[in-house]
Structures are given as structure tokens and as C-alpha cells.
């Protein structure tokens with residue numbers, strides 16, 4: 013794998029900060045009477061893996077489609093790789109990789125054939141720094157499809173098709189990769205391999221924006237997590253930052269002489285030290301647990317769905333993006 017660098021697009025103006033790959037300000041989207049995005053703000057930097065979380069219908073796909081240039085926004089400022097996606101040209105598009113929710117065409121094509129065919133589109137955009145397209149054998153190995161290279165796509169399993177979707181998304185060695193629920197249908201081993209692949213791409217300075225409903229995946233992959241709910245980004249930070257935000261306290265559980273005990277404390281280390289000073293060997297089954305990303309996320313979504321915390325208040329309750337940084 014060679015290093016991925018920025019390609020200076022002739023038609024693209026440089027982004028405000030050369031490290032900023034995505035810059036979204038006050039993005040709004042209305043479908044007829046339904047206001048889906050009510051002022052979304054976020055940025056993504058070069059080499060960052062950003063995971064967009066949110067309940068069904070929150071507007072994740074809408075957001076991604078606007079960034080990809082496939083959907084016109086109602087209002088707001090959006091810059092992707094230095095260009096407004098609504099005015100992105102072929103050269104700009106060649107710097108993006110897109111993995112949609114599922115790829116159901118081209119069943120009669122063979123795996124290698126399809127990748128070579130699609131890869132050829134990127135050849136004119138090859139530069140001294142970034143060889144485009146990706147060498148097909150290397151790519152097949154990277155996504156674990158070497159053995160299926162000469163099979164027809166219609167004969168692949170669901171998981172193998174998903175790997176092919178990913179290969180299609182990265183064949184042009186994108187600087188920015190969009191992945192919409194990429195691991196749906198992958199078995200645990202394929203999922204792990206996919207995670208390694210994404211981290212590898214990010215290490216080579218590819219920016220990755222992905223949506224998932226798998227919180228463990230978000231926790232594992234994300235440099236930064238954005239939670240989209242009520243039409244706004246209601247939380248923005250690392251998994252750890254978000255968990256600390258919902259609960260500064262840890263839960264300590266232990267047994268003493270066979271009896272279970274539980275205590276919530278903001279200072280678990282000090283608490284545990286005191287516990288042992290006082291009771292020593294009588295303590296057993298010690299467990300210290302902070303709120304997981306799943307706890308954080310579910311608490312927030314439940315409150316929103318119950319109408320207890322509307323989007324506007326959620327932004328306050330869970331910290332605005334400025335606070336979360």
C-alpha cells in the first residue's frame with residue numbers, strides 16, 4: 013500500500029485549514045414539510061475516522077449524500093476537500109470513495125473484471141504521490157477476496173459482496189471515504205479484518221466518515237463520534253469523552269463476606285483503596301465500571317424518543333460540540 017496524499021485539484025480551492033477535509037456549518041435539509049436537518053455543524057480532519065451515529069431516520073444518509081454531492085441541501089455551508097459538493101467536478105469526485113448500503117448490480121461480472129473496469133476510471137487522476145487505481149491483486153488481498161477474484165458476483169455470499177462493496181469504494185485510493193453501514197452482514201472475522209483495513213487507510217491519511225448502528229464498532233473504530241438526533245449534532249467527541257459526559261461517576265461493585273454491595277463514585281480509585289484498607293481480604297468480586305458508549309447513546313435516544321429531552325435541550329444536556337472538544 014502506498015501513501016495517500018492530497019491531490020491538488022485544479023478546480024478546487026484550498027480548504028480553510030489544509031487539514032480540514034469536511035467542514036459543515038448550519039446545514040439544513042427539508043423534504044417537503046419535514047425538516048430533517050436543522051443546523052448541523054461538524055468538521056473532519058485528514059486521517060480522522062469519524063463515526064456518525066443516530067436513530068433510524070435521524071438524517072445520517074441524507075447528510076452523507078449531501079457531502080457526496082448526490083443531494084442538494086436546503087441551506088448551510090458545506091466544503092468537502094475544499095469544494096462545495098453541489099459544484100464538485102469529476103476531478104473532485106475521483107478523490108472520494110463511496111460505499112453505499114448495498115450493491116446489487118453487475119451479477120454477471122467477475123470480481124476482478126468489475127474492479128479493473130471501475131478502477132480504470134481513476135487512472136487519469138493518478139499522480140506522482142497517489143497511484144490510481146489501486147493494484148487489483150493488492151486490493152483483492154486487502155479486502156480478502158483473492159480466492160473469489162474470478163467468480164461471478166451473483167455467486168458471492170452476502171459477506172463477500174459486502175467486501176466487494178468496500179473494494180469498489182476504495183479502488184480509486186480515495187482521500188475521503190464514505191461508508192454507509194459497511195459491516196452489515198459481515199461475520200465477526202470479516203468485521204475485524206474490515207476494522208483493520210479502515211485503520212490502515214486512516215493511518216495512511218485517508219479520512220473516513222462512516223455510519224453504523226453497531227456501538228462496539230463505533231467505539232473501536234472512531235477517533236471521534238458524532239451523534240445526530242433531533243436534526244442536530246447533539247454530541248461530538250471520543251467514545252471516552254462522551255461516556256464521561258453522561259456520567260462522571262463510576263459504579264463500584266464488590267462482595268464482602270459473600271454479600272453484594274454497590275456504590276457510585278466520582279473517585280473510584282480512592283474509594284477502592286479505602287475499601288481494601290478497611291476490609292482487606294474480606295473483599296471479593298471487585299468490578300469498576302464507567303458508562304459505556306452504549307449506555308450513553310441509549311440514554312440519550314430513549315430520552316429523545318420519550319420526548320423528555322427535545323433536540324435543543326439535548327444539545328445542552330450532552331454538551332455542544334464546542335464543549336465536547
Ligand SMILES: Nc1ncnc2c1ncn2[C@@H]1O[C@H](COP(=O)(O)OP(=O)(O)OP(=O)(O)O)[C@@H](O)[C@H]1O
Nearest residue numbers: 043044046048066067068069070071072073074075
Ligand atoms: N428522498 C426523500 N424524500 C422524502 N423524505 C426523505 C427522503 N429521503 C429521506 N427522507 C426522510 O428523511 C428522514 C431521514 O432519512 P435518512 O435516510 O437520512 O435517515 P438515516 O439516519 O440514514 O436513517 P437509517 O438509520 O434508518 O438509515 C427520514 O424521515 C426519511 O423518511
